[in-house]
Amino acid sequence: MTAAPDADKPSGLADLVCGACGVPLEMGKVEASYLGQSFPVELPRCPSCGFVYVSEDLALGRMLRVEQALEDK
């Protein structure tokens, strides 16, 4: 699940702003975890408060596939 940044940006990362901090999201290190397994990924996040954005494409694409693979382990 290493990030391919462009694929994860639905309408352009530059347009997404953290509502609480007022700063644009940036790609950054994020820890993803499921069923006791965790691994580092690069995802859009607020550089100030750490709000992580999971796009619909990511959630229903690669993330779903990884979830299912972990469930079948």
Next chain:
Amino acid sequence: MDGQRVKQWEARCIEEQPPACVVGCPLRVDVRGVLAKAKAGDFAGACAIYARSVALPAVLGRICDHPCESVCRRAEAGGAIRIGAVERACVEAASDTIRRAPQRARKTRRVAVVGAGLSGLTAAFDLAMKGFAITVFEAQSRPLSRLTRDYASALPPAAIEADVAAVAKLGVAFHYDARIDAGVGPLGLETLIGGYDAVLLALGGGSATPFAAALSVTAEGHVEIDPTTCAASRAKVFGGGAHGGPYSPIGAAAAGRRAGISIDRFLQGASLTASRADETDAGSCLYVNVAAHAPVPPVAPADAQAGCSGAEASAEAARCFPCRCMECVKACEYLKHYGAYPKRYVRDIYNNVSIVMGLRKANRMIDSCTLCGLCDTLCPNDLAMGEVCLEARRDMVDSGHMPASHHDFALRDMAHSRSQAAAFARRQPGRAECAVAFFPGCQLSASSPWHVERVYAHLAAKIPGGVGLMVDCCGAPALWSGRSALHDEVTASLRETWRSLGEPEIVTACSTCLKTLGEFLPEMKARSLWTVINAIGWPDGARPRLAGPLAIHDPCTGRRAIDAQRAVRRLAAGLGVELRELGGAELTTCCGFGGLASFANPEVTDKIVDRRVEESADDYLTYCAMCRDNFARHGKRSIHLLDLVFPSPGGGDPAARPDPGFSFRRDNRARLKTRMLREVWGEDMTDPTREIALIVPDAVRADMERKLILVEDVVRTIAEAEASGRKLKDKASGHSIATLRIGEFTCWAEYEAAEQGFLLHRAWGHRMQVEAKS
């Protein structure tokens, strides 16, 4: 899962049993395989299969007495396949393409074969293929002399030459004009016994009387042999003659094969008698639904003398069904989806639950069965895949390997229907006694709550002794998902509620409840609402008018509820419905909800429902709320039996009523509780309210249904984001994006402020958790 039980399940599926033609062939030729290749015009392929079992294919293919034809099941539908004629056409076209390689490791043991007939040459070929050193002694000046004489017209010399050359190519030495006699001369039997490790006397029609001093000879002059092992009375000596009855070429070849197997075992020091049952004709136990095939007469070759042309052989081979069982697979889209048949599935499932390391690839397959019971209804041996899958599910849950995502949503829905928000139980207002309680089932309450209200009012008015109401869930989702502990908990809770009502007899509108309560809470004496109404009648009043006939769909959980099936048909007829059957109640299929299959694998359940929907152009009549709604979601006009008497308060065409979907189902349950407690029992109730007003366009709602995301979860997500300010803003669209972890699920919503509340643009979710690392 218990390994012994798994073996019993596997043994019940007879799909891998050989067909009658194969069992009827003394050499066990894969006739079905040969015919499939011949049908496709692949005569070389047919010959390759044929030559796997036949040592002398060019010869036997032309003169075989084909006992297979006498057991061919096509005989019951137009006439047995002319298998002999097809095989002849195959070897005429392509026997020169046959290639067979002997075992590489040569053995030092030497075998003398006396007689170069079909029996002797088959044994010589088989033993040479296994690497033994073979010498053939033939009294005549050429091999197969009896066939040359008796089958002259069918057997061209080239065919004999080709097959004998193939035997010689394996290193077999031939001595012609070499008649073996008794005694110790150069061609004496004692010399052979002394000089070889084994001797096969394959004398065919020749007399064994000269050898009477050396071994036992029958009164007819044949070598006396053990019928199973072909061993003669003398050590190291075997007999290869099939005697008695008219001469059978394939019988002679089979006798040689049996003797060859014994000699191989003898030389290897193995048992001559163990595991030889498959060499005898025990008949085929493969089930074949011959009635499903229209009669087709055999193809008559244009030139009977010349036999079938290639095209005629292909056409004749095409008459082969072929013999297969596959009764369950043909009827079930789930069993079809995975490309095999139950015997394989049982093994895959057992491997899946037994695996220690690696991926459990059959998890989703196990959870995709609707547990509907159609397969065991059709199976000649009553193998129930639902039973296998359910046991596997329990195993997966107990060992912690059940994928949470498969059943989480359905179990949350069950929790809702059992919760304070939806469940309630009351005696009839103003009555202390409670002889009967109506148990509508969680899906009727969710789909058409007005039916619950109207039916309850009717039962309460008609049935003496007090009629209570018990709105709850029977626990089927817990049962189907393999959560035995949860199911026990539901059962115990139901029993307690039932006792608090005074142990009334239960009347249920749901066939799943009827089955589940009947099995796990037999003390409730659950009866079907349909049999009860059939006895007490409907209330008076105007009925909606029907435009045409209705095709009746029985719920799969009611496959065995014959009383309910009959009652429904009588009730429908009494209401003036022109009923049409969809193959009958016993062969009904699932709507996808059964076994929670649609939550684990909507692709499979869509196929099941689509197939059912296409069975008739008529509107469907159901008596299960879930069946009706699933058909409606697939675009099939469907009516619930109760729609015929208690039309929707909103009016409109009952067959066009849309599937409410999961979010509205919850709303309906909650509203039913507040409305009934307020209006029937006079309790102080307030209607449930939402934290924010949310507008969900139809397309977004349908998308959320597919993704199994509830409106109430999205409402919570947005409400939380608006209260805390933790959300994203998309400058390009002006939309807000909010997220909330709800249980094991993270919900996302993209929305914008509207005039009154918020407008939802889309929602999605995932189960994985993500957290920024500093």
